[in-house]
Amino acid sequence: MYQRLTAIAIVLALAAWPQASAAPSAARPSGPPLVEQSTAFEPLVIVVNRSNPVDDLSFAELRRIFLGNRSHWTNGRRITLVMRDPGEPERKTILRDVCGMNEDQLKTHFLHGLFTGEILVSPKTLSTPIGVRKFIFNVPGAIGYLRIRDVDATVKVVRVDELLPDDKGYKLHVTDQAGN
Amino acid sequence: MTKQLKFAFDRRSPVLLPFLDRILSAASRHNATLLLFLVCCGVAVIGAFVIRDLQRANTEAQRMYANSVHGLQQIGELQYDAQETRRATLYALTTSDSNLQVEYADQSRNADQRVKDGIAEYGRQAKQPEEIEIADRLTRDWTHYLDVRDEVLASILEGSIKEAVSLDLSGGVPAFERVRQDLNEVKRLYGEDASRSQANLVASARRSTWRLVGIHSFTLLLSGAAVWAIQRSRMLSAIQLAKLQMEFVASVSHELRTPLAVLSSAADNIADGLVEGKDSMRRYGAILQHQSRSMGHLVDEILLFASTEDGTNKYVLQPLQVSPIINSIVTETEVLVKGAGFVLDRNIEPDLPMVMGDVSGISKCLQNLISNAVKYGGDRRQIALRAFTAPIEQWSGREVRISVVDRGIGIDSSELAHIFDPFYRSPRVNAAQIHGTGLGLSLAKRIAESMGGRLSVLSELSIGSTFTLHLQIAKGDDMQTATTLSRPSPSSQP
Numbered sequence: 001m002y003q004r005l006t007a008i009a010i011v012l013a014l015a016a017w018p019q020a021s022a023a024p025s026a027a028r029p030s031g032p033p034l035v036e037q038s039t040a041f042e043p044l045v046i047v048v049n050r051s052n053p054v055d056d057l058s059f060a061e062l063r064r065i066f067l068g069n070r071s072h073w074t075n076g077r078r079i080t081l082v083m084r085d086p087g088e089p090e091r092k093t094i095l096r097d098v099c100g101m102n103e104d105q106l107k108t109h110f111l112h113g114l115f116t117g118e119i120l121v122s123p124k125t126l127s128t129p130i131g132v133r134k135f136i137f138n139v140p141g142a143i144g145y146l147r148i149r150d151v152d153a154t155v156k157v158v159r160v161d162e163l164l165p166d167d168k169g170y171k172l173h174v175t176d177q178a179g180n
Numbered sequence: 181m182t183k184q185l186k187f188a189f190d191r192r193s194p195v196l197l198p199f200l201d202r203i204l205s206a207a208s209r210h211n212a213t214l215l216l217f218l219v220c221c222g223v224a225v226i227g228a229f230v231i232r233d234l235q236r237a238n239t240e241a242q243r244m245y246a247n248s249v250h251g252l253q254q255i256g257e258l259q260y261d262a263q264e265t266r267r268a269t270l271y272a273l274t275t276s277d278s279n280l281q282v283e284y285a286d287q288s289r290n291a292d293q294r295v296k297d298g299i300a301e302y303g304r305q306a307k308q309p310e311e312i313e314i315a316d317r318l319t320r321d322w323t324h325y326l327d328v329r330d331e332v333l334a335s336i337l338e339g340s341i342k343e344a345v346s347l348d349l350s351g352g353v354p355a356f357e358r359v360r361q362d363l364n365e366v367k368r369l370y371g372e373d374a375s376r377s378q379a380n381l382v383a384s385a386r387r388s389t390w391r392l393v394g395i396h397s398f399t400l401l402l403s404g405a406a407v408w409a410i411q412r413s414r415m416l417s418a419i420q421l422a423k424l425q426m427e428f429v430a431s432v433s434h435e436l437r438t439p440l441a442v443l444s445s446a447a448d449n450i451a452d453g454l455v456e457g458k459d460s461m462r463r464y465g466a467i468l469q470h471q472s473r474s475m476g477h478l479v480d481e482i483l484l485f486a487s488t489e490d491g492t493n494k495y496v497l498q499p500l501q502v503s504p505i506i507n508s509i510v511t512e513t514e515v516l517v518k519g520a521g522f523v524l525d526r527n528i529e530p531d532l533p534m535v536m537g538d539v540s541g542i543s544k545c546l547q548n549l550i551s552n553a554v555k556y557g558g559d560r561r562q563i564a565l566r567a568f569t570a571p572i573e574q575w576s577g578r579e580v581r582i583s584v585v586d587r588g589i590g591i592d593s594s595e596l597a598h599i600f601d602p603f604y605r606s607p608r609v610n611a612a613q614i615h616g617t618g619l620g621l622s623l624a625k626r627i628a629e630s631m632g633g634r635l636s637v638l639s640e641l642s643i644g645s646t647f648t649l650h651l652q653i654a655k656g657d658d659m660q661t662a663t664t665l666s667r668p669s670p671s672s673q674p
Contacts (some may be wrong), residue, residue: 001517058311078338078340079340080339082278121338123277124337124339125278126278126279126282127279128279130374131278131282132516133277133280133283134285134286135278135281138282138285138330138333138334138337139333139334139337139338140334141334142337142338
């Protein structure tokens with residue numbers, strides 16, 4: 001009985017999970033990109049609510065957060081993960097560089113985590129950078145990512161491994177044709 | 181010292197006294213005009229009050245609109261935006277789409293910004309302590325509601341619907357209820373202010389109505405009085421004129437009958453052969469000549485008066501030397517003056533400028549004045565004829581004055597206003613059986629005015645009178661014209 005219920009829940013969750021925009025990329029295995037198709041790099045910044053006391057995150061911490069393995073901030077606020085729609089270059093960059101997964105793997109990871117109770121809330125999906133910005137502005141525990149040109153004063157940029165986007169060695173960069 | 185009333189100008193007398201005399205005299209003669217003037221003044225004063233009331237009402241209405249009506253409108257908008265803030269927050273509960281939730285959150289924040297601005301505006305306009313207190317309370321309560329709203333929005337966006345609903349019920353609803361009560365309080369204050377303004381407006385309108393009724397009543401009353409006074413004045417004038425004309429007819433008849441009786445008896449004596457000898461005939465001839473001339477003179481005077489009355493007698497003004505005219509008049513009146521035993525003292529200022537006038541007009545005017553001086557000259561039998569220049573009263577410039585001064589019976593101050601009226605004869609003069617038609621001074625005055633001048637009098641009872649003819653000095657242009665006219669044109673020369 002318990003196994004049947006689990007199977008039904010997984011099927012329903014898979015049906016509700018946002019579909020990747022590109023089918024070939026969904027079938028692609030995880031790991032570093034096979035082909036670099038990007039033509040121009042732009043820093044992808046990690047942003048949080050301005051009331052969030054966190055200024056700096058390690059890359060490992062970032063990975064834990066984006067995989068839903070860390071649920072609360074140091075001030076006790078629940079972490080709300082904000083993602084762009086599947087297929088967006090920014091999302092692809094995060095999946096590739098931070099999570100080290102593709103869409104299907106991420107989907108499976110979250111379904112499993114939600115089912116087992118290891119993950120409390122699934123990521124929120126927003127279709128525009130403005131939406132991401134406004135969401136983070138409204139939710140004190142929200143964390144998301146934006147191209148550097150989409151950042152304004154309503155959100156706070158956090159350092160990754162003590163590096164800001166302009167610093168040398170900053171790891172997160174997005175291209176319009178970012179491969180996955 | 182004899183009581184004096186001085187007319188016209190006299191540089192030796194104070195300026196204020198003649199002015200007051202003139203006003204009182206005019207007031208006694210123009211009752212109807214005074215009444216009309218009073219009507220105008222009354223209407224103007226009450227009208228000014230009404231205009232002030234209307235202006236106040238207008239200001240009050242504008243203030244009422246600006247403060248109360250506009251304020252109520254603002255509060256209405258504020259209430260709507262407050263509801264919109266809450267409504268948009270609650271709409272976010274109805275969807276799980278984060279994009280839509282963000283949009284609703286955005287709408288809620290836009291609406292709450294409008295509410296904040298509205299409350300700040302109200303706070304700036306608040307002047308009364310009660311208004312200031314409500315503004316502060318409203319700001320506080322709205323800020324508190326927004327804090328709760330932000331938590332609710334965060335919970336909704338995080339996906340914690342239960343937590344959001346719980347937060348809204350425990351904190352949002354009571355906080356919003358307090359805001360709603362505050363807004364109702366503001367509304368009540370605006371309503372009270374509007375009621376006060378409306379009451380002021382009604383009172384002002386009522387006051388204006390009463391004042392307008394007052395204006396109408398006052399105008400009607402005084403207009404009626406003015407019409408009555410005008411009619412009465414006209415009636416009295418008509419009666420007075422009829423009386424004067426009757427007296428004039430009687431006087432003229434008397435003046436004509438005396439020489440006529442002399443003529444008739446002289447003619448009878450001659451016809452009956454009672455007059456014998458050349459000397460007697462010559463004496464009778466002289467009597468007939470004198471009496472017929474007197475009659476002719478009287479008829480001429482009446483005709484002249486009639487012509488000045490209907491305006492047919494117009495004088496041709498030209499620059500004239502005063503001295504020759506005065507010399508001529510003195511010669512013409514010498515028989516009359518010396519015959520009555522008077523001494524005429526002549527005093528003409530040297531180098532008198534030329535005057536604008538008509539020779540016959542000036543002569544006739546001065547002859548009348550000299551004739552009067554002889555008639556009313558009293559026992560001292562002294563007449564002075566003076567010609568001099570003097571400044572024009574109330575204007576810059578100078579004029580020539582010719583005064584006839586006598587030391588006779590003088591004129592009572594009460595009569596001075598009437599002596600230039602046609603047919604007027606002083607009761608004192610009538611009682612003294614001094615004959616006359618009552619036309620002489622009236623005629624002289626009209627002649628003076630026809631020549632652009634005027635006639636004035638200065639008199640003291642039992643001391644004497646001074647009648648002065650004021651004439652304009654001829655200007656350069658007049659002199660030039662006169663010279664041109666007097667010079668024969670070249671074409672007329674042989």
